[in-house]
Amino acid sequence: MSHHHPHDHTHEHHHEEVEGSWRDGQDDRPLSVARRRFLAGLGAAGVATTLGATPAHAHDDRPATPVNPWSGRGRWYAGDHHIHTKYSQDGQYEVAQQVAKAREYGMDWLVITDHGSVAHEKFSIGQITPDIEQARRSHRDVLVYQGLEWNIPGAEHATVFLPPGRSTVDILQAFEAAYDGALLSTPVANGGKGLITRSTSADGEPYALAALRYLEAQVLSGRTEIALMFANHPARRGVDSPHEFRGWRDAAPDVAVGMEGAPGHQAAGIRKADGGNGTGRGGYDASPNQDSFPGYAPTATENPYRTYGGFDWMTAKVGGLWDSLLAEGRPWWVTATSDAHRVHQDTFTPGTGDHGKTGSRGAPIDTGTPQVQSDYWPGFYSSTLVGANSKSYVDVMRGMQSGKVVAVHGRIIDGLNLRVRSLGEGDNRGVTIGGRTFVRRGDDVEVVIEVDLARGANFAGMVPRLAKVDLIAGPITGPVVDRDAFSAPATKVVKSFEVARTARGTVKFTHAFRGVEGAFYLRLRGSDGNKLTSDGHPVMDVIGDADPWSDLWFYANPVFVDVI
């Protein structure tokens, strides 16, 4: 079912709190109590779960309210939470260069995330802080967050960032000193702590949980308004076990909120014959190592160590790891970033500074000759669209925390307006991306999807054409028994909407889930349709032959639907 629809439309919805409904906190009918307890993370049957924390959206004994209520067409702010500079040993750019380029390519917000290391903690932070302050002054229309690419002890890397504040730098530095996997695994003789075997070895896992609790404590104590963590390139080396994701999420649910759905380095798979690097898209060309989770071993049917349509396998696989987390009924959001270290066809190369001794590569060198590299500038290819109340540091982070996030490649869409609501008793106003709504058992749930198609060319100079939108849904089955579970077999593509070739502007699709009997979640993804399996799924990217511009996808974050 597909049709083109004019941009504007009318709608009706109920704003009022309804006395006597489930939302009435005075209502002590068992159903309402059970419903509130469910939202408080205690499960519909009131059985205490084994989880150590309540969900981010819990409202304890107050009446539950929908999360991310639908409120018409919101504003999207495009950004990138994973950017390197000369303060990374494998980076090269000035902060100012990255911010200027990101602004040129339409970014509203950025996070500077140089790698944690002994030298970074010791020498880089003091240098990068004034550079970031200067960049903010030079580009007042771009939010420039100070962050860190944290070596998660026992696992991969992650973006950690805070809004600007009096204690921001102190918190980041203390965090890195105490909890970065590189510092923890570096021998004392070399300036580290020598407390864990390797940055990725399992003896680091408790430090990762302590680190996230530390960040949460900084929020609770008021030293910072908010702090967020996103796991980066999660499947690249297979070292992020399913139980580690669950552990991070449950240790600090308001801090550890998601992962890169798509890694950076999207130019890496361009064919050598076309002037590219000819390696694995996303830099995903590894195979298992001793710290990899054995369940991710490649098989005859899939290779988790590769990207699929440019997205990480954990996100791209329907019914895979991401869905396994979502099927627990708890938030976990996906993003898309550049991971820009060295930009493909840019003429700069790293400076001659000794990063290990100074914390900086020094000023980059302009060779005048385009270099064959793997990355794009922030905003050039990958965008994380965030729905926020305003373009302010805290509001954009709140938008990310609440999951109002869409991961977009190559401008395959300009925006997305999703409304999910009960057509019977329940939340008739409905919620949008990242939200949580409710319906009375047996009633219908309506999904209205409005996609803003690209109104102009992307940075490859072509106007991308969205070919289809998949509506994916699966039951909420509650907390897993096996914390290393990474499949949600009941999650499926329930409907694929074809986008007419002639479609322009905004296209609208609707779908109804009839007679809903159990809690479920739904999410959207869309594709240019160029590379699909026979089932309509993304194709595993071919090593050395993956033109990112001819295989574009977007992934939107889920909406949870509870049943009362």
Place this chain on the structure above:
Amino acid sequence: MTWLGAVPALPGGHGAAHVDALLLTAFDGVEADFVCTHIDRLGPVAVTALSAHVTGEVDVDRLSEALGGPVVVLDSPDSPGIPDSPAARAARAGRDRTDGRCIRFPGQSTLTGTHPAAEVVAGSAIDRVVGIGVPVSPTDRVETLGFLRPLCQDGELVLLVEPAVGGVLRPTEAESPHECCGGH
């Protein structure tokens, strides 16, 4: 003719291919036709162990010194007297081909170019070439790039391959994957 297992001391911060080369160097002067690495996850931290099929005499003390760790020799099919340890587990896994990643195997040195899948199987100890997401026919070309690391699975030696640029199949494990950044 015996299987042995070892827990070598490994240098940190280098790629798997580099570690393989160091391990094989330790076998200089030891006639071994199969050498595999194994990951032992029974302890709190995963440990890389090694197994080898030795076809001649072996000076265990010298080998142990070269590898920087204990060496255990399986002297009978059941080796009842050998206590369980990462080295013993590796030796048994290599012998039974239940698990492991083969860094040396018969026929390896002849498979350095691009070969039909049938030739890979006929000319080496590799039992099967398995494509990820694609069927492999005997005439499909396998571009080895001089680096083959077949896996022991269920008693067989299996080479996992995947489509690569130029319409060929390449082994899933590459010799020099993307250097991972980070501050180590």
